[in-house]
Each structure stands twice: as C-alpha cells, then as structure tokens.
Amino acid sequence: MKKKIALLAAFTLVISSVFTGCGYKYAELELRGKYTKDYAGTELNVYNWGEYISDGSDNSIDVNKEFEKLTGIKVNYTTFESNETMYSQLKSGGVTYDIIIPSDYMIERLIKEDMLKKIDTSSLSNYDLIEDKYKGLFFDENEEYSVPYNVGLVGIIYNKTMAKDIEHSWNVLWDSKYKDMALNFNNPRDAFMTAQMILGQDLNTTDKADWDAAADLLKKGKANLQSYVMDEIYGKMETGEAAVAPYYAGDFLTMHEVNEDLDFFYPEEGTNIFVDSICVPSGVQNYEAAMLYINFLLEPDISTANAEYIGYASPNTAVINNEDYCYYQNEILYPDEATLPKVQYYHDIDESVRSYYENLWSDIKLY
Secondary structure (H helix, E strand, O other), X not given: OOOOOOOOOOEEEEEEEEEEOOOOEEEXXXXXXXXXXXXXXXXXXXXXXXXXXXXXXXXXXXXXXXXXHHHOOEEEEEEEOOHHHHHHHHHHOOOOOOXXXXXXXXXXXXXXXXXXXXXXXXXXXXXXXXOHHHOOOOOOOOOOOOEEEEEEEEEEEEEOOOOOXXXXXXHHHHOHHHOOOXXXXXXXXXXXXXXXXXXXXXXXOOOHHHHHHHHHHHHHHHOOEEEEEOOOHHHHHHOOOOOEEEEEHHHHHHHHHHOOOEEEXXXXXXXXXXXXXXXXXXXXXXXXXXXXXXXXXXXXXXHHHHHHHHOOEOOEHHHHOOOOOOOOOOOOOOOOOOOOOOEEOOOOOOHHHHXXXXXXXXXXXXX
C-alpha cells in the first residue's frame, strides 16, 4: 500500500535573476516543502554521477548552491563514472557519504550488504510526486531505501555524416565500416549488455557459458573499437572524433545540442532500462540534512531544472505533466507502447557469477 503524504505549506524562495534551462523559464523558485536552517553550518557529502545535476552552467539553476542558500548546509559534491566505482569507494570506508545516487541493480546489492539506511518517505512532502510505476520496483519493493531520481534507456548514438544508412542493431559496434570510429562502454555490465543483446541472452543470466560467449564476442569486436569510454564520449561524439557509440538516451540529447549531426536509435534486439535513485548510505553522518536534500531534489522546479539539464526521463509527475518542460512528451525519453523497445532491467547477480564476469572483463581489457 502506497503511503499517502500530507502536503506541507508552500514556501517561496526568490532568486535574484531569471534563469533558463532548454526552455523552462521562471523568476521564482516555488517550493512545496518547508526547509529549516536548524542544520546551518553542518556539511552534506553528496556522491553522484558526472553531469548529473543542474550546476548553473548554460544559464541553468545551480541546485547545490540554492540548497545551501536555503538551509545554510554546505554541500560537498563529488562524482563517479560507474556504479562499480561508487561501490568500491563506499565499501572502502575511506570517505563517508550522506547521499548517493546508484542504479537499480546496485541498490539491490547495497541493500543485501546492509550498506544503506532506511529513508522515512513519510517525512518527504514531495514523495507523492513520484509516478506510481516507479515506486516499489524489484530492487526496493517496500520503498524503504531509495527515491527515484532519473529513468533511462540505452541506445546507439551516431554521426549521420559518418554513418549513413546505419543498421539499427547492436551489430554496428562490430561493423568493419566503423573500424577505429566505434566506441563501447568502459564498464562491465553495460559493455556485456551490448554483446548479450546480439546473442539473445537474459541480461541477468547465471549461466557462466553465456558470459563466456558474450566475452568472446566482445573480444572479437575489440579490434573494431577506437576505445572504451564513459564521460569521454561527450568530447568524442560532439567533435566528430568517433562515429558510433552506445550510451544513455538522455546524454544523446545533451550531445545533440552541441552537434546536430548526431542521431539516435534503440537497437532492434532490445536494450537496458534503468532507474537511478537517491539513497542514504548506512554510514551517513548528517541524516536530517540528507532528508532535506532529498525533498529539495523532488521539488517541481528543481526536478524540472535537473531534467532539462541532464536530459534524462523524469519519474516526477510535476515534470512529466509540465507543458513548459522542454522535453515534454519527447519520444526518445518517453516512448509510448508502440515505440518502446524490448527492455530488460539489470538485477544484482550472485557473487560467484559477478566475480566471474568481472574477471572476464579484465581479460577483455587486456586482450
């Protein structure tokens, strides 16, 4: 049963200047929740993906600065490139974080390993804005440890001037026409997915023979690649240094603003769908500040600014239903049933299988 959240009185913070995302314009930040300065002078350590929050560039709102002004809490903000990097950093215990934003399968793993603290969603006045279909998903069925932040699909980005009449398949990464001009993911789960889709596999298979077959296919394709990338893809695709690459749909929209020769498709074999969510690590040092921050991220204006800046689909109904949102009903971010590709979520996999494919990945990188 979904909790019914009572709305708190609206609070308005006036921003000194009008700022503009890719289309959403406003002069005041209207907040639904109440925010206190009771924790002013404390610090909040936030660990998030790169390029994953509106930061004040390109006339966007600087979300962290607005939160600091509102609450007096200092935000220490650092970024990671993959779920696995985030996990290693968290596991090492060298640094403590109050907020992290992992993906679904990693949240499942963190819960199993007792690495997350429960979130009291009843204290979040904006939790009711999360679309019901993104609540209670497989990785957090009781809505205890995570609050949805962004939703995405993986597809192929290509340069129309360099890759004409391109096949709408994952096979393009292996196509010799794009030798030394193709990229692939520099993380094991996503890279394996590109091969698994071609082989028709379950992305969560526990059969080691399946992982062997996918690894063999990745090894065969390695000679065709220019490189493995994560955030480096922006520079390579925006400048025409590479012609074809798999990446997250939202990031395509960001790159397309820089280079209009870029286009995008979902491969016919199917693809990965993911939900990234806000979590609180079990080692949190400033829980109350973390709760204020989570509620702030759910604010309609903040969620819209983030959605426009990042370019990913939002699980927030205040964004989805906002006709002034520049990606309103965008068919790439919000495909209808007729255009939605076949999709699979990643799930956390048994440790023995996970170690097996991670070792295979190390071999692929050295191959």
